[in-house]
Amino acid sequence: MCLRSFRCSFCCIFVTLYTLFLCFILSIFLFWIIISPSSVKFQVTNASLTQFNLTNNNTTLNYKFKVNIIARNPNNNVVVYYRRITAYAWYKDRYFATVNLAPFDQGHKNTTLLQEAVFEGQSPI
Incomplete structure (x- = not known):
């Protein structure tokens, strides 16, 4: 029971961190597209x-x-x-x-x- 609960907790933490990382990368990409300067x-x-x-x-x-x-x-x-x-x-x-x-x-x-x-x-x- 303890091992199963540890695996479940680990999976939840991993999925949460992975989702946050993807959201961070997506927000940087969108910021770059919106703000990126054109050539003078x-x-x-x-x-x-x-x-x-x-x-x-x-x-x-x-x-x-x-x-x-x-x-x-x-x-x-x-x-x-x-x-x-x-x-x-x-x-x-x-x-x-x-x-x-x-x-x-x-x-x-x-x-x-x-x-x-x-x-x-x-x-x-």
Whole structure:
């Protein structure tokens, strides 16, 4: 009788713990689905190219251009804090210029026009 009662108690405790564990995993999964953030999207909206020349037997690139960049935060519950923003300019799979943009905070469901990025100079290619 004692062994049977011990087995029954053990089974009840095991089933209860197993059910609690499954409920915990299910609640974490549902929380993750509801709160999971989407990717922030960046888009170049306007570009002005005034100089883009290859010189010295196509080894040096002289460039001057400006771009406007938009950042879109599609999330309902997430605020994005931009502390360091760097824009890179690429030509033939190599970046040749960088511009650091001003840091800012972006609220949820927000579209922000970043400062105009001006790339100017020369670079070996």
